[in-house]
Amino acid sequence: MALILTLFLLTFTSIFSSNTSEKNMDIKATVIKPLRVIHNGDINYxxxxxxxxxxxxxxxxxIYGEPKQDVDITLNEKNINAQKNSIPLIxxxxxxxxxxxxxKNEKNDGNDTKLNEKGEYRYSFDTELIVPPNALVGDYSGTLTMKVRFK
Incomplete structure (x- = not known):
């Protein structure tokens, strides 16, 4: 009886152990430089x-980051290449x-912006402020925010 039970267990085990499958999934990652934005000074009229x-x-x-990477750039939440940009002073x-x-005289690269081979992108511009004759006297201020993300 013990012999029959042993043969049964060996047969049962070998039937199920021969019905297995295995496949490896490769996992890779490439570490790149983070994006960083600087400017050449505040504007004070x-x-x-x-x-x-x-x-x-x-x-x-x-903008500094990984060379030759495509980026999306916005100024005050508007795409830099989409339209004329203005900044409200409150x-x-x-x-x-x-x-x-x-x-004014904004750099425009069409819809595609890419960091160069050194990992840089420069956005240059001039500004113009027309003060109406009836403008309220006092202090005004505003902010120009550049936001960059990898595509």
């Missing part, structure tokens, strides 16, 4: 007169009073 126009030149955002004491800074 200083004291300006009602009814005047003021311009600034040679402003640059520089009056310090009266939020309903604004001035508008227009970006």
């Amino acid at each position: 200083g004291k300006i007169i009602q009814g005047s126009t003021h311009s600034t030149t040679r402003h640059i955002f520089t 009056h310090k004491e009266n939020n309903s009073q604004t001035l508008s800074v227009q970006l």
Whole structure:
């Protein structure tokens, strides 16, 4: 009886052990440099007169990251290549009073932006501020934010 039981267990075990399958899945990763954005200085128009126009030149955002990578770039949540960009300046004491800074002579690379072989991309622009004659006297401020992400 023990012999029959042993033969049964050996047969049963060998039937199920021969019905196995195995396959390896390779897992790979490539580590790349993170994105970093810097600029060449804040824009300060200083004291300006009602009814005047003021311009600034040679402003640059520089992006650093992995060479030759495609990136999406936005300025204040708008694609840099989609349309003319303007930055609202809000009056310090009266939020309903604004001035508008227009970006001029912007670098435009079409819809595709790519870091160069050194892993850099430079976005350059000039600005223009037209102050209406009836602009509320006081301090105005705004922000220009560049956001970059890998495609």
